[in-house]
Amino acid sequence: MNVKLAIIYYSSTGTNYRLARWAEEAANEAGAEVKVLKVPELAPEEAIATNPAWKAHIEETKDVPTATPADLEWADAIIFxxxxxxxxxxxxMKQFLDTTGGLWAQGKLINKVVSAMSSAQNPHGGQEQTILQLYTTMYHWGAIIAAPGYTDPVIFAAGGNPYGTSVTVDQNGNMVENxxxxxxxxxxxxxxxAEWVKKGQG
Structure with a gap:
């Protein structure tokens, strides 16, 4: 069964962009129909210009399509x-989620299968809480959370976050965990x- 997956990310200097691309690789290998989409940048150009890595990443990803609520309606599954x-x-990301009220009111986000990933500059910098905060919105949608839990040993190797993959990033922008x-x-x-849900709805 062909599952449509939207991978929606925000990244200032590239970490979450790399996570999104890894997700895309796995989805393509699994035969899914995939869209990688960034949410709109809100920061002023003056602020971005003060951070060379941020400015470089904006330029690097200028051709990545911008997410819209229509992409959520299209998707069977969404990874944030x-x-x-x-x-x-x-x-x-919060601003983008706040644009979904119309779809929510029409019931078009019900039973979307969702999962989430995050990053921070230290292991206890809010990585788990960030994912849980995002899932709060998904509960309001009536979405189905597909958390990784401890369903594979690779979860432990990556730091053991059962809510979603998260990664620590050092001062030089390098990921600490693999x-x-x-x-x-x-x-x-x-x-x-998502495939199970689609089959159940068919």
Whole structure:
């Protein structure tokens, strides 16, 4: 069965973009129809210009399509990836989620299969809380959360976050944990649950 997957991310300097691309690789290997989409940037150009890595990443990803509510309606499954901001999702991701009221009111987000990933500059910087905060919105949608739990040993190798893959990023922008395999497992699990849901609705 062909599952349609939207991978929706926000990334300022590239970490969550890399997570999104790993998810895309796994989804393509699984035969899904995939869209990788960024949420709109809210920061002013003056702020971006003060951070060379941020400015470079904006340029690197200028051709990545911007997510719209229509992409959520299209998708059977959605994987979100966002850095943590004080234990919550980045403002850019929150603003995008706040545009989904119309779809929510029409019941068009019910039974979407969703999963989430995050990053922070230290292991206890809000990674788990960020994912849980994002899932709160999904509960309001009536979505089905496909958390990875401890369904594969790669979860432990990546740091053991059962809510969704998360990664620590050092001062130089390098990922501390090796999370690629965990991202790909989480993606395959999300697609599997979405396939079950589609079959059940058919």
């Amino acid at each position: 990836s966002t850095p943590t901001r004080f234990g919550n999702v980045a403002a850019q 999370v690629e395999a965990a991202v790909k497992h989480q993606t395959r699990r999300t697609l599997q649950v």
